[in-house]
Amino acid sequence: MARPSLREHLIDAASERFHEYGFNGSGIKDITDAAGAPKGSFYNHFDSKESMAVEVMSRYGETRELGMLADKSVAPMERIRRHFVFLSEDLEQYGYTRGCMFGNFGAELSTQSPTIRDEVGRRLGSWESLLASVLEEARAAGELASGVDAVVLARFLVSAWEGAAMQAKVVRGSAPLDDFFAVFDSMTA
Structure with missing residues (x-):
């Protein structure tokens, strides 16, 4: 080796x-x-x-398990939920001290570094696109209770997640993530 x-x-x-x-x-x-x-x-x-x-x-992006969003053996809304549960478990593993690297870099460097801002934007945009696709599947399957456009809803979920991850870092606990899941679960038909 x-x-x-x-x-x-x-x-x-x-x-x-x-x-x-x-x-x-x-x-x-x-x-x-x-x-x-x-x-x-x-x-x-x-x-x-x-x-x-x-x-x-x-490298961080490779650890975010975006592939689980494409697992068609799992119902669409459940896929999305499992993905966010995975991300929440990662935050918990470090005592809510780290947050999301993309969100951290975006908050810290978006006005300082066009290179970093563009890279964060590209990565968040890819994540949003994947989520939008799964949300469309969920709508077609009758699983999505929201009538909001899938692209808008995907952007909202990413923004809400990034905010919840940042706030979990501030309070050093899961309450903001619990709130995220409560709202997410209300979107399931």
């Missing part, structure tokens, strides 16, 4: 640092120290901290 490369160690360290301290609170030296690497090695693998953040978001 091959050992992880220094680049992988840097990405892992950056992911942890960005989640715990944010982008602006994580210097390159902090990241290289956490990875056990010399500071100069950073630039052998990344052009900038922004380019590293884009890679961290890519």
Whole structure:
């Protein structure tokens, strides 16, 4: 089994640092120290901290289990609910201290970095598109109680989730997520 490369160690360290301290609170030296690497090695693998953040978001996106939204063996509204339950369990695992990386970066960097803003927007947009598709399936199956356009509803769900994840981070508890699920469940026919 091959050992992880220094680049992988840097990405892992950056992911942890960005989640715990944010982008602006994580210097390159902090990241290289956490990875056990010399500071100069950073630039052998990344052009900038922004380019590293884009890679961290890519890796984070792979852990969000978006594929479960496509599992047609599960009813559409149940698929969506299971997806959000998975995300809530991830937040709980860290004591509600981390939030969502996309939401965190969007809130922290949207006015500072067009690169990060565009990447966050692209990722949230992809998530919204997947949700909209499943919501259309739910409507066709008679499972969706809301008459709101699926695209609008998908954007609302992503926005509501990101807000609930941020608020859970503030209160260090599940109450905002519980509220999200209460509203979500009211949409099921």
